Amino acid sequence: MAHLDDLIAKDIHAYLRAQENKSYLRFITCGSVDDGKSTLIGRLLYDSKLIYEDQLASIEKDSKKSGTQGDKIDLALLVDGLAAEREQGITIDVAYRFFSTDKRKFIVADTPGHVQYTRNMATGASTADVAVLLIDARYGVQEQTRRHAFIASIVGIKHVVVAVNKMDIVDFDQSVYNAIDVEFREFAKDLGFLDISCIPMSALDGDNVINRSEKADWYNGPTLLGYLETVDVDSATMGNPFRLPVQWVNRPNLDFRGYSGTVASGVVSVGDDIIVVPSGKRSKVKEIVTMDGNLELAREDMAITLTLEDEIDISRGDIICKTDAPAEQADQFQAHIIWMSENRLFPGRQYLIKTANKTVPASISKLKHRIDINDFSEVAANTLELNEIGVATLSTTAPIAFDSYNDNQTTGAFIIVDKQTNATMGAGMLDFALRRAKNVVWQELDVNKAARSSQKGQKPALLWFTGLSGSGKSTIANLVEKRLMDMGRHTYTLDGDNVRHGMNRDLNFSKADRVENIRRIGEMSKLMVDAGLITIASFISPYRAERDMARELLEAGEFIEIHVNTPLEVAESRDVKGLYARARAGEIKNFTGIDSEYQAPENPEIVIDTTKMSAEAAADFIVDYLSDNGVFNVGEA
Amino acid sequence: MSLIDTFLSRVDALSERSGQSVSTLSRKLFNDGKGITRLRQGGQMTIKTMDAAMSKLEDLESKAEGKDAMRMTHLDRLEAESIHIMREVASQCENPVMLYSVGKDSSVMLHLAEKAFYPSPPPFPLLHVDTMWKFKEMIEFRDRRAKEVGMELHVHINPDGIAQDMNPFTYGSAVHTDVMKTQGLKQALDKYGFDAAFGGARRDEEKSRAKERIFSFRNESHRWDAKNQRPELWDIYNARVHKGESMRVFPISNWTELDIWQYIEREKIQIPDLYLSKKRPVVKKDGVYFLVDDDRMPIGPDEVIEEKMVRFRTLGCYPLTGAVESEADTLPDVIQEMLLTTTSERQGRVIDSDAGASMEQKKEEGYF
Structure with missing residues (x-):
């Protein structure tokens, strides 16, 4: 673990060089109320020696006062942040936690288990690459498990770890583990996960969390941390078409006009032919500007500034693409929607749709159906209430550049904002355009x-x-x-x-x-x-x-x-x-x-x-x- | 397969994939075009030479896969995320400001702002809420850095505090912090009508911060409603507010203290010298050393001013910020000490230790 590394004491410079090459992983933990999520995260922090003495002292004090583990330290107390949660012993909001090993830095979104917090789970899942679903070994796959797996799938998570927890209570019985493994794979087979790993563990005692369990000697797979340190979530999307949603136009003076944004997908090089969606204007990449010097090449997730060979009009909301595979544009879509407000969805009412870089008035023209997240069935519905998920048609007052969420999670996502209160009402994922205006993209057109x-x-x-x-x-x-x-x-x-x-x-x-x-x-x-x-x-x-x-x-x-x-x-x-x-x-x-x-x-x-x-x-x-x-x-x- | 056999087969594979001849690779690995041939014929190498060649081979292999230009380390990703957040604020908000508290987190934030908008200067001013009790060095550092970066600097001191001759000794740390920091901040935000304010808070600092959004909505009275936060999905941020309401934006939310130090080291970011150890005049109160920064520090009859090698892990009001004894007078030494230490960063700050949820309460009342 990072904090035990001999190098720190021996050669801090060598240690720092080594740390600079660490990669990065964001994951989400979810499961039912008592599956032990917070305990698991507490365990990861504790076993990676990332709890300071004073924090530990305060936890020990709190464990005696409100802990649920008798004489053992209640590691969950490290994680449950808000006062209301500590009193009620449940997690009501997403909490972000950090730990690192020599190989990776991890950001954990700890999300609530209750039905009424579906929105919080979706929030945590939206930025995660991996979902760790906790299952209590005694109870197997529950309704909650299905719901969480479904939300993870709808938000586009491709890697799932099923943490079969509390194995200590069932004496590390392999048949219990096998049954859960089979049951989960069966029901998740249509959810589009690229890989599913089931790990038998005890978060309370630390079995197979970081250290291999001796009690589960029949299990040959990785420990949870072993899996998280090695799972490759980066290379899968690097070959996707280039997209730069323009966030900000950089004009320090008349001689410089740059377009700043974070590359949503793919790779761009100096000299590449580009096309701007939706205007259809074309040019070539002149420079990729950063404060550390110009680059020849930029990849997905880099925050860059492009300059172009030609002076063309580009503004926030546009997407710069390469000419070989430009984004689509449309003003009518089918989309999946997760409703997150106590005020229900009103079809026909005008809301604001906020995509990666554009805000545009829009309305949900028609709700096609609601999805029952317990059995994934389609239910007829006219509205969506808090925490409900549905499929709807959406029309925007102006065409927007986009990709299907399935193809691109940055250019296919949006949130729904109330025009009066400015509250975020829901989130959505574009499925496809209902009416295309594709051809406008191919060449610049006058309005004729x-x-x-x-x-x-x-x-x-x-x-x-x-x-x-x-x-x-x-x-x-x-x-x-x-x-x-x-x-x-x-x-x-x-x-x-x-x-x-x-x-x-x-x-x-x-x-x-x-x-x-x-x-x-x-x-x-x-x-x-x-x-x-x-x-x-x-x-x-x-x-x-x-x-x-x-x-x-x-x-x-x-x-x-x-x-x-x-x-x-x-x-x-x-x-x-x-x-x-x-x-x-x-x-x-x-x-x-x-x-x-x-x-x-x-x-x-x-x-x-x-x-x-x-x-x-x-x-x-x-x-x-x-x-x-x-x-x-x-x-x- | 022996180590040498493995090595040779990897060299062959690399040669085939990258189109470089074996003798070219041999030159790169051993500074000798014939090295690989000799090795193949059973020639000997010292273990040190082999180790060096092996590590060069790994570099060449990753270059051949295009990984070098394409690789993003965890610091690269954190940096990109912060830049994205800052650009969103510049685009969405009408009158943003960057809270500048002169500490290491503010220094990183300022550096990120320079990067986000380069070659333009950051399109917003800096605001420092002064308490009249900051370290002298902090004030000098603040004024110099604002000038170097070319950003406008607003300094606000709560006039009520000046009128009451506010200080942490007679009023206590809680009242002092509330009047000078919390109230002062609210006054400054109202005075300039800022609709968004960047803050350098991190989620790893404290439990309630771990749950705060990156774009954190505040009502007209600057209050945070922990239980009614806007959902925040992907990297789509909703910064829309009505007149009088505002956003607190935390671009380095996902950084840890270690990330901050590593980044300062990697990017050679300027930070106040107070973070590095040197002989400073200190006085011990309740077991904690405090810097005698000026003659306003009351010295009790039993207290003595000593010269000690000390540094500060966090910077605030000097009478509220405990010094740690340390020999770490360079940045790597500080990082080393931090990694080997076992008490958390905020412990030196008096504000957190009152009650478990006190930061949450303070935040609800408008503290950053």
Whole structure:
């Protein structure tokens, strides 16, 4: 152990050099209330001689007062920090402990066992590489064990040690150990752990914690400390794609512009081609700046500052990636959520989502289900209460750069913050994007029609419905718009009612004004198409020339002329608004079909014969046409 | 397999993997291109030569695996974490400040701040809450370091304390600490409207600190609510506060005392000389030596001022900070002594020894 090292007394310089090469491991201990977690940590500290005399004296004093171990020193008292915990004899918050050996420095998150402290365990687990799950040898795998294993798995811990504790009470019976080993492996087989080690031990007496137990001579595996000193948690993720979430822009003067952050994954070298997500801007790494001199190479977990060859606009919230594998960006996700507040989750309410480096307003649009952490089953739910875990869809008000949590625990994690109180309400792990805006990343784009179209995931179009009054244009147009809306498309309808009363209030039904009417509608539609919308125009528009004029305003393929072909007699017989009757009576002048001509389209994209097709069938027909013509498959790779 | 056979097969493996010829490796290992060939033919080496070659071989092997550039030691990781925390504060908070108490932890924190923002100076000022009873050397050191680093330094002394002629002798350590440190700190934070304050506290120092978050929320009256802390996951920190509320941020939470000393040694960080032993005038009170830093120190009729080789394990108000007798006058010697010692660091401070949970109470009232 570090503090027994002969080198300290003999050659302090040599000792310090040796200590400089120590590696580092963070682990979490969890288990039921009386499984002996605090005792185990106390044991690690005690056996590694990291308890000072004065601390020991104070523990001895407290052991007599409130200890639970009779004449033995209650090592748990070293660890239970808060006054309330010492009085109640339970651990209610995460406590961090430190010890080191010649090989490694360890940070231990000691987390509570009770059901109501799931959030604390998740907190401790979020920064741990290894989970040590304590099981009382007498009771075997309990509900608590399942819950803790599940939380460890959901937070992405890959290495699990099952510490089968209190083996002294069962006389180090190998069959007890074997049964627990088999049972645990069976239930944990779907939890995604890379390795599981079961160690028989007695934290109280120190068997197999640091020193090998003579009583468990049938056990050949490592001691707990032996395992913790050698487990490799570093190399697994080093080959992942490079990610630098930009934390802070470093601008001491006009000549220096650096981007500071901690490398979330992978490796970067001077000269590497980079791309910024979500802006899509590209450049090359010029320098990797640190106060100790520039580096050629930086790896995961290093806090660095990059400068680039080009002056491009990058700010906090962006992620610098290498061009070979950039992060995704999206504004709708599926995510796992752990709720941590006494105020339950309100789907639809706006919260703030805080990722590694960005804060953005967001709402949980829909809770898909809650997960019963005792048997991992999916339960229907509308909300999450404190300590509950669920799967939900999430939408942010602006796209964020991200990776799936499974691929990257830094760029896939987020917390949920209440906008009013600023309290941290929950934590989440992004599973995948529900709607991708992937292609924006590949090249830098101006904000133009293509960009807007891609943002909306659709090709803009103008559906121009033409036909006699009462032919059914508006009915069909409305159905089409509803169907598109249901599909999540972005639409707008211009019709006689919303145009004639506003923009074209100054026009009457004379031929000249009819032409001007259609010209204005054409221009208006063009703007909407430019905005990326599927625009629907529903007007009698009797003259071929004006319809062609509107067609000319747009790009090829964008103008879709739909002739709602209803014979005059049929339209007149329907006469829903009573207009034909009034026109026949001479009350309305210049009425199309009566005293003003209708020029039927010569080559419309779509013809609807309403005498043969219902309005619903017509709407389906039109939506199918749009689908067949690629209006919907934009933005999907 | 003999040691030499193992050695030779590792050399061959390295040669194959790294593309370096055996004679090149031989030159690197023995300063002799033919050394390995001779060894293979049954030639002899002294054990010392073999040991040296073996350790060089290990270096070469780890370089070949790219491990050298890529390896992060525990100090590298602690440093990276602290830098990350400081950058978060600079980005998220409007008006942060760094509490500078002139001790070794503050020295490390200041060094980390320089690293975090290099080549910019740290984008926040320093604040020292003075008690009028700090060691003279601390004040000199403080003013010099602030100037060298190029950071603005605010010094605050509680005016009520000055008016009451506050001192630890007549008022006692508890009242003195409360008025000069706790109240003084709150006054200073209110006066400048800081919404975040860095502190150099470590989780290994004391039991209630082990449970405190890195970003620790304080309400308008600077109180800590131990049972209602914000969950803190991954390295995502929620520093959002309303006007009047604030964050105490502890960037070296996960460092231990040994880490601090090792880092000071590795990075050659300046610390006040008080940490190193030298002959100083001291007086013994209740079995503890205190430095006679100026003539305000009351000397009782039975007390004598002695010259002793002493140093300080922690720095605070000189009448409250016990000296330890020591011969350690260099940094490695201090570290050596610390490692061989068996009493914990804070024991020299009077504030902790009152009752088991006193630090927790003090923190709830706004102490750092």
